[in-house]
Amino acid sequence: MSLTAQQWLQQIHTLDLPERVRIMNVCGGHERSITMAGLRTALPSNIELIPGPGCPVCVCPEEDVYDAIQLALNENIILVAFGDMLRVPVNAPKGDIRSLEQARAAGADIRPIASPVEAVKIATEHTERTVVFFAAGFETTTAPVAGMLAAGVPDNMQLLLSARLTWPAVAMLLDSEQAGFDALVAPGHVATIMGPEEWQFVVDKHKLPTAVAGFSPESLLAAIYSTLRQHIEGRPFLDNCYPEVVKPGGNTSARKILDEVMEVTDANWRGVGVIPDSGFQLKGEYAAFDARRHFMLCQDAHRKRAGEMPPGCECARVVLGKIYPNACRLYGSACTPRNPIGPCMVSDEGACRIWWSGGLREPAGHESVNKVHS
Template structure:
C-alpha cells in the first residue's frame, strides 16, 4: 500500500530534527510541486526547501540568446525554440530587440515548438528555407535532440545548441567553501535518463544525504523524509524514492545517443561562469547541422564589446537564486521591476524558474500583493 503525503508528514514530525536543515532541489518540477502544494507551510519550521539550479532557461547563456535573436533578424531563417525561451531578455539597451518575442514582433519568423519532432516537421514543410532550432535544456530534453540528429534530419535543419548537465553544478556548489545545503533532492526525470548513480558523488565524496524524488507531493515528502532520517541517524546513502520511473543504470539507449551525437564540454551558465564538463556540443559527425558553423556571428569591431554581454541585467539576482544563495523574494527586483508580465531576469520567465513559480504560487509581500499583478 502506498504511503500518502499526510502519512509522510506525520513521519517527518516524529523525527528529532536539528535546529536547521537545508534541503536543496535541483528541478523546476520539484520546486513547482513544493510551492503549489504548499509543502513549505506544513513541514517543520526548521526544515528549509531551497530551490537550486533546476531551470535550463534561467542559466542559458545570454550570448546564446543574443545569437538566436541575430539569426532570426539577420539571416532570414525560421527560428524555433521551446516556448519559454521566447520571452527571456538579453542585456541590450531599451529600444533594441531584447528577446525572441520582440524579434518576432519586428518581423522575424520565430515560432515556439514543444519537441524536436516539430522542428523536423517545420524543416520538411519549408525545404527552401533554413530552419534553426534553438535547443536549450538539461539531459531530459537534450536526449531527444540527440535522437533527432541520429535520425537523418532534413539538410535545412540546424541546431543552435545550449544544452547543460545538472550534476556538475551541484558538484561545484558542494566543492565551494560554504555549501548552501545539507541534503539533496535529486531530479527524478534526469535520473530516469542518466541513472541515479550519477548522483553518487554527493554521498560518496561529500557525505551529504541524497534521495531521488518524483513530482507528486507524496514522492517529494518521501524523499524529504529519507534525507532527514539520514541526518538524524548520522548516515548517508543515495535513496531512490521514485522507483516507478527511475531504474538502476537509467536509460542506456538514451545515454548512447547522447554520446554518439554530442561531446561533453566546459560550458557557460548565465551569471555564474564556466562550469567544467557541464555542457554539450554537437559532435563533429553532425557539424553540417551546427548553426554556429553555418551562420557564424559577425566579429565584434576592434576594441568594442556589447555592454554587459553575458551578465544578468542590472539589479537582477537570478544567479544567486539559481545557486540557492537567496530565496526568490529576496531578489532586489522581485515583484517590483520584475514580474511575469514584464520579466527582467530569466527566473521570472520560465515555468521552471523559481521566481516565476513563487510569484504564481503567491509568495508575495502584502505591499506587492496590493499592486494587482
C-alpha cells in the same frame, strides 16, 4: 503499500530534528510541486527547502539568446525554440530588441515549439529556407534532440545548441567554501535518463544525504523524509524514491544516442560563469548541423554586460541557492511575469516565476535577504 502525502508528513513531524536542516531541491519541476502543494508551510519550520539550479531557461547563456535574436532578425531563416525561450531578456540598450518575442513582433519568423518532432516537421515543410532550432535544456530535453539528429533531419536544418548537464552545477556548489545545504533531493527526470548513480558523488565525496524524487507530493515527501533520517542518523546514502520510473543505469538507449551525437564540454552558465564539463556540443558528422559554424557566429566583444544578468537582477544567486527568490530587490516590483527582468521570472521552472504563481507577490524585507546562509 505506499504512504499518502499526509502520512509522510506525519512521519516527518515525529522525527527528532535538529534546530535547522537545509535541503536543496535541484529541479525546477520539484520546486513547482513543492510550492503549489504548499509543502513549505506543511513541514516543520526548521526544515528549509532551497530551490537549486535546475532551470535550463534561467542558466542559458545570455549570448546564446542574443545570437538567436540576431539570426532571426538578420538571416532569411525560420527560428524555432521551446516556448519559454521567447521571453528571456538579453542585455541590450533601451529601445533595442531584447527578446525573441520582441524580434518576432518586429517581423522575424520565430515559432514556438514543444518538441523536436515539430522542428523537423517545420523544416520538412519549408525546404526552401534554413530552419534553426534553438535548443536549450538539460539532459531530459537534450536526449530527444540527440535522437532527432541520429534519426536524420532535413538538410535545411541547423541546431543552435545550448544544452547543459545538471550535476556539475551541484558539484561546483559543493566544492565551494559555502555549499549552503545539508542534504539533496535530486531530479527524477534526469535520473530517469542518466541513472541515479550520477548523484552518488554527493554521498561519497561530500557525505551528504541524497534522495532521487519524482514530482508528486508523495514522492517528494518520501525523499525529504529519507534525507532527514539520513541526516539524523549520520548515515548518508543515495536513496531512490522514484523507483517506478528511475532504474539503475538510466535509459541505456537514450544514453547511447547522447554519446553518439554529442560530447561533453566546458560550458557557460548565465550569471554564474564557466563550469567544467557541464555542457553538450555536437561531435563528428553531426557538427555539420551546428548553426554556430554554419553562420560563423562569434561573440561581439563590445557588447556591455554580455553574458550577465540584467542590472539589479539576482537570478544567479537564486539559481545557486544563495538567496530566496523574493530576496531579489526587483522581485514583485520591477520584475513580474508580465514584465520579466531576469530569466528566473520567465520560465515555469524558474523559482521566481513559481513563487509568484504560488501567491507570494511581495519582496522580502532587507533582513531576509541572507536567510538561506544566515
